[in-house]
Amino acid sequence: xxxxxxxxxxxxxxxxxxxxxxxxxxxxxxxxxxxxxxxxxxxxxxxxxxxxxxxxxxxxxxxxxxxxxxxxxxxxxxxxxxxxxxxxxxxxxxxxxxxxxxxxxxxxxxxxxxxxxxxxxxxxxxxxxxxxxxxxxxxxxxxxxxxxxxxxxxxxxxxxxxxxxxxxxxxxxxxxxxxxxxxxxxxxxxxxxxxxxxxxxxxxxxxxxxxxxxxxxxxxxxxxxxxxxxxxxxxxxxxxxxxxxxxxxxxxxxxxxxxxxxxxxxxxxxxxxxxxxxxxxxxxxxxxxxxxxxxxxxxxxxxxxxxxxxxxxxxxxxxxxxxxxxxxxxxxxxxxxxxxxxxxxxxxxxxxxxxxxxxxxxxxxxxxxxxxxxxxxxxxxxxxxxxxxxxxxxxxxxxxxxxxxxxxxxxxxxxxxxxxxxxxxxxxxxxx
Amino acid sequence: xxxxxxxxxxxxxxxxxxxxxxxxxxxxxxxxxxxxxxxxxxxxxxxxxxxxxxxxxxxxxxxxxxxxxxxxxxxxxxxxxxxxxxxxxxxxxxxxxxxxxxxxxxxxxxxxxxxxxxxxxxxxxxxxxxxxxxxxxxxxxxxxxxxxxxxxxxxxxxxxxxxxxxxxxxxxxxxxxxxxxxxxxxxxxxxxxxxxxxxxxxxxxxxxxxxxxxxxxxxxxxxxxxxxxxxxxxxxxxxxxxxxxxxxxxxxxxxxxxxxxxxxxxxxxxxxxxxxxxxxxxxxxxxxxxxxxxxxxxxxxxxxxxxxxxxxxxxxxxxxxxxxxxxxxxxxxxxxxxxxxxxxxxxxxxxxxxxxxxxxxxxxxxxxxxxxxxxxxxxxxxxxxxxxxxxxxxxxxxxxxxxxxxxxxxxxxxxxxxxxxxxxxxxxxxxx
Numbered sequence: 001x002x003x004x005x006x007x008x009x010x011x012x013x014x015x016x017x018x019x020x021x022x023x024x025x026x027x028x029x030x031x032x033x034x035x036x037x038x039x040x041x042x043x044x045x046x047x048x049x050x051x052x053x054x055x056x057x058x059x060x061x062x063x064x065x066x067x068x069x070x071x072x073x074x075x076x077x078x079x080x081x082x083x084x085x086x087x088x089x090x091x092x093x094x095x096x097x098x099x100x101x102x103x104x105x106x107x108x109x110x111x112x113x114x115x116x117x118x119x120x121x122x123x124x125x126x127x128x129x130x131x132x133x134x135x136x137x138x139x140x141x142x143x144x145x146x147x148x149x150x151x152x153x154x155x156x157x158x159x160x161x162x163x164x165x166x167x168x169x170x171x172x173x174x175x176x177x178x179x180x181x182x183x184x185x186x187x188x189x190x191x192x193x194x195x196x197x198x199x200x201x202x203x204x205x206x207x208x209x210x211x212x213x214x215x216x217x218x219x220x221x222x223x224x225x226x227x228x229x230x231x232x233x234x235x236x237x238x239x240x241x242x243x244x245x246x247x248x249x250x251x252x253x254x255x256x257x258x259x260x261x262x263x264x265x266x267x268x269x270x271x272x273x274x275x276x277x278x279x280x281x282x283x284x285x286x287x288x289x290x291x292x293x294x295x296x297x298x299x300x301x302x303x304x305x306x307x308x309x310x311x312x313x314x315x316x317x318x319x320x321x322x323x324x325x326x327x328x329x330x331x332x333x334x335x336x337x338x339x340x341x342x343x344x345x346x347x348x349x350x351x352x353x354x355x356x357x358x359x360x361x362x363x364x365x366x367x368x369x370x371x372x373x374x375x376x377x378x379x380x381x382x383x384x385x386x387x388x389x390x391x392x393x394x395x396x397x398x399x400x401x402x403x404x405x406x407x408x409x410x411x412x413x414x415x416x417x418x419x420x421x422x423x424x425x426x427x428x429x430x431x432x
Numbered sequence: 433x434x435x436x437x438x439x440x441x442x443x444x445x446x447x448x449x450x451x452x453x454x455x456x457x458x459x460x461x462x463x464x465x466x467x468x469x470x471x472x473x474x475x476x477x478x479x480x481x482x483x484x485x486x487x488x489x490x491x492x493x494x495x496x497x498x499x500x501x502x503x504x505x506x507x508x509x510x511x512x513x514x515x516x517x518x519x520x521x522x523x524x525x526x527x528x529x530x531x532x533x534x535x536x537x538x539x540x541x542x543x544x545x546x547x548x549x550x551x552x553x554x555x556x557x558x559x560x561x562x563x564x565x566x567x568x569x570x571x572x573x574x575x576x577x578x579x580x581x582x583x584x585x586x587x588x589x590x591x592x593x594x595x596x597x598x599x600x601x602x603x604x605x606x607x608x609x610x611x612x613x614x615x616x617x618x619x620x621x622x623x624x625x626x627x628x629x630x631x632x633x634x635x636x637x638x639x640x641x642x643x644x645x646x647x648x649x650x651x652x653x654x655x656x657x658x659x660x661x662x663x664x665x666x667x668x669x670x671x672x673x674x675x676x677x678x679x680x681x682x683x684x685x686x687x688x689x690x691x692x693x694x695x696x697x698x699x700x701x702x703x704x705x706x707x708x709x710x711x712x713x714x715x716x717x718x719x720x721x722x723x724x725x726x727x728x729x730x731x732x733x734x735x736x737x738x739x740x741x742x743x744x745x746x747x748x749x750x751x752x753x754x755x756x757x758x759x760x761x762x763x764x765x766x767x768x769x770x771x772x773x774x775x776x777x778x779x780x781x782x783x784x785x786x787x788x789x790x791x792x793x794x795x796x797x798x799x800x801x802x803x804x805x806x807x808x809x810x811x812x813x814x815x816x817x818x819x820x821x822x823x824x825x826x827x828x829x830x831x832x833x834x835x836x837x838x839x840x841x842x843x844x845x846x847x848x849x850x851x852x853x854x855x856x857x858x859x860x861x862x863x864x
Contacts, residue, residue, distance in 0.1 A: 167609070172600070172628055174602065174606055174627070175624065175657070175670075176623060177599070181669065181670050181671075182667045182669060183597070186658045189654060191608060192609075192619075194604035195605040195606070195618065196604055223605045223607070225618070226617075236614060237613065238609055238615060239613075252678075255687060255692075259687030260684055376863065412856045416854050416856035420854055424844045424845050424848030425849075425857075425862070428860070428862050429863075430862075431804055431808065431861075
């Protein structure tokens, strides 16, 4: 199956495509990823471990897996989970069609879990040998927003140096405390960094480090780079990463992650006119109005033919109908999206904009009949497939100010519906 | 003016009222707060410094000021801002009716700004003397969620020890780097803490520390506790704070802060029935249904009389009307809320639930006339006053399953409208 490219925070990647292609070519060795996901998530204050917390109908860990799946030079992904989460993890992999993902049991500590994952990369089922990767990337399941170009940097540095890790400036001053709970001293902030993920290692380096390290390291240690230095003499290259590397730790971080994904999904929309002059005029006005609300709008006449590419890259569609309460246009769009499995990873929004009254005023106040009920029925079915359908009705006016205000209102509501993606409001026919 | 009590994350405080009263009594000395707010916010990736970024129609710094205003034993608040933000800050103070807030010019570094704020507490206008506080709390303008009981802990420890500060466990391993960008060593995570805000000082301690410290401290230092230790020999007591102390640093933190405030505002609602039996029945059904969606609902017949307290403590109102499309009930509610200035600090939601068709089926399908237009007009006016009005229409059914499904739908939509607080959707008459 072809997977849609993630838009938005990945569009920056697209703009750097040339660099990427160069990068891709230079990764001519096998690379694998280990994602420790055995944490209990006690710091979020939630019952569910944070990697399994869901937003926009998908668990956090699936977003992270998707991030690595999008990278063409990464061959395989090992997810390490606690025994009790195994079924849940298998279900997530199945549900969101993740490929090349192997699930491994975690150990009692972070290092034991990572070692299990690393080992699985060289051992097949039942302990048989398997072609091991040259470089292994270790990343947290709860850092969903790592970008390909940063993974490339870590991977290349790891290949050259044996080990590499992401760092970030310290946000707070770090202080040493006395046993009695008083200030002992504060650290010179410029000399220290926060060690983050991802980290990369030549496979043999991290494997040997784990084979050689002590029980105490396994029990209390937290830093893989430290093990590589202490047990293999490998001095890790440190690379400053972007703030998006942050770790989803608290409940508020889930809200932040959701808002990042929503923003990513809400940067553009595709308006389909069906080709009529009046619909095109409205679509062009909407395009102008929505661009002032920071939403980029493409106007096309049909989702088929040359414009079919919108189907595979866009998360938001607006269908303009003029004097026709027939839902077949929206229904066709829905079928096309369902057929392309477009809403597998993210909810897709369809807004049906229904313009009443033609320019010559011949049917200026066509009454609504069964539309609200039909609309609701259509939307209820679509929601089951992760497609959110809303309607907006507006009346044509020859009076320029009134008309401008109506268009402005449609634009505002469309942007709000796209950004909020509220499942409870699907099927509503709103008034502009 | 009486200010409404903030609900939600403060309700935990209310539950600890006894402890608080004890606490309040023990603060029998003057306490003041200095809020450095001169940062440029370059890390958020936004043009506006983060303390002035707005969510739910209010800048972040106003939330922080409000947090301190709610504490009865804090006498005065000094906000230190950059010269170019002075007008903006005065406007915020005026717009949100903040009291006892003095605005002071910042210096070129964090320490210089804080010292300006500290100095202002003992100097009146034009350098005249002023009764200085016993304890001064220093807090960041970008940490809006500090709770009263934690402020009390810091204040009492500062009074006893001379200095006290909030700490948090380190989220990441801290590492020392070599000049060439390689790992030097990693710190033993258990021995170190992140130094956070608030911090508290006996006034003379922090004042003298700043008078005695060097130009280099002023220029490059970041830690007030360090100055108190070095220049006054005052050893700060360190107290572990809750995760809500976190600092709004990146754009994603603004989304997290907004989600915390929204959640706080969306924990309960008040359903007003007007007293009719049928409305009361619907209200009770809604109460049951919304409680399964984690929303606590109070059913009352009128906002006046004994139930008037709902007006001053609730952020969400649902008005149930039966077979009456008259908006006077919603209008009256709106006037009462406007008169009480209830939407000054947070947007208030009113949902008008309009039940069509009586139990005996006498007017089962009363057609809608001018309601949508009247509803929109009412809502447009209300929005200017930060009150968000939405409508939901449902038809009575004698068929229990259908009826149950309609009520369930009203409950779901009400919860979604309350949680999303979308300004673009006010005035809409939705269908359940």
